Amino acid sequence: MTAATELMDLAIVFAFVVVTLAQFLSMIRLVIGPGTGDRILALDTMVVNAIGMIVLLGISQGTRIYFEAAMIIAMLGFVSTVAYARFVLRGDIIE
Template sequence: MTAAILDWAVFAAQILLTAAMACAAFRILRGPRAQDRVLGMDTLYVNATMLILTFGIRTGSQFYFEAALIIAMLGFVSTAASAKFLMRGEVIE
């Protein structure tokens, strides 16, 4: 009985995070301008980090933590580079 609580909580969290990623993906596809698409991509990265941490809790393995850390770092770098590109027209001057 008590094990079912955590089971259902992980399942519900996965559903909620997938819905959040769907909202961010909709903003990427629809976003009227380029900055909206970059904002949607940033949100998608953060939600993916949380979803992978939830996978880690589901399987009880610590290896998902490193994947989550790498996705968080890649999200920062890609969003910063995209914002620089929108500002200047080139990334490395």
């Protein structure tokens, strides 16, 4: 392997570690969050971290299917966060 390939592998491993740490910190905020807004924000952050992990998995394996899955999860994560926030604020989702 060349030095560039080894450096790229090291960068991907470092990125996995950092995103995993961010995911655990978001999970802690989800559990101990003092308010509902903190929990909603932690859940949205966990979705973003999961998308980052899926993209990193796609980069490390060199396949494109993970990027499509990340796009679908991003769309579902956005809609579910907005729906949950509306439910908490107004008591209903659809008026």
